[in-house]
Amino acid sequence: MPFHVVIGRGATATATARILAGAGDRVRMVSRGGGGPDHPLIERTALDATDTDALSRAAEGAATLFNAAMPAYHTWPETVPPLFGSILTAAERSGAGYVMLGNLYGYGPVDGPLTEDAPLTATGPKGRVRAEMWLRAKEAHDAGRVRATEVRAGQFLGAGAYSLFSLVVQPKVLAGQLALVPAALDVPHGYSAIGDTARALVAVSRDDRAWGRPWHAPAINVPLREVATRLAELAGAPAPRLETMTDRELTLLGLGDPFWNELFETYHMSHRPFTVDSSRLETTFGVTASPLDTVLKEILA
Secondary structure, eight states: EEEEEEEEOOHHHHHHHHHHHHTTEEEEESSSOOOOOOOEEEEEEEOOOHHHHHHHHTTTTTTTTEEEEOOOOOGGGHHHHHHHHHHHHHHHTTTTTEEEEESSHHHHHHOBBTTTOOOOOOOOOHHHHHHHHHHHHOOOOOOOOOOEEEEOOOEESSOOSSSIIIIIHHHHHHHHOOEEEESSSSSEEEEEHHHHHHHHHHHHHHHHTTTTTEEEEEOOOHHHHHHHHHHHHHTOOOEEEEOOHHHHHHHHHHHOOOOHGGGGHHHHHHSSSSSSSOHHHHHHHHHOOOOOHHHHHHHHO
8 A cells, every 4th residue: 555745734735635545545644733634544643844854754665755844934935945955855765756835936027827947037035945945856856866846836726725815815705895905906817726736746746757847736827806706606795895905005014924024025926917837737647727616616615
């Protein structure tokens, strides 16, 4: 029976573990709190993934090590390198395939649909660190120390998603209240459904064609207003009231919570068209984007 380690306990980590267990594979979910779904094939382990020796022991015998871990948003430049470095080392020691859950921050601003061939030219601290983590894994892969790949997701949608939409828009729309959003409302944006991203992670882990390169998770390219409107319609809620937050409002929010200050780095992703071409993954592995309504119904369920 194959055995896998999933690091993290967020929605995508949980969905990935469920898919693996549903196929009859054993899964060890690793997080500081030891959380995870209740399933006979899923073992929940409390462990700090920066403890490289302990993580290496937990990964012994694993076919795949999925890195779906993510520290607090505003701490990425300081906390991501030691965490991801520890996970990469554990993958090398165990001989497990290393599958990273990535995002689109490393590219920087682009014109037109974003493909995996775009250079990693981000200048902001979060974008630079995400790019560097992939380049380190790619270097280890090229040196023959590990088999590595990365699935890069856009803004998450779906049950349990942690994103600007789920935090700022979704609850206000469902409550019939005004949502102030740090984003343009009517330009297309690349969203990734939790379930689609998890299916992509599992698919690349099982195919030798995946190793040594990044892949884009299946993308739903729609404006924010369209997502909010369909959510309201499906929920029977009033038509959404949305307004783009001003820079001053965002700055004032940042005085009380450093999360908000971090959003200035990604203005190119939120205030101008930012669409994602995921055709390479869809064609290669047959994992396609779910219809928007299907994803939104999962939220309401």
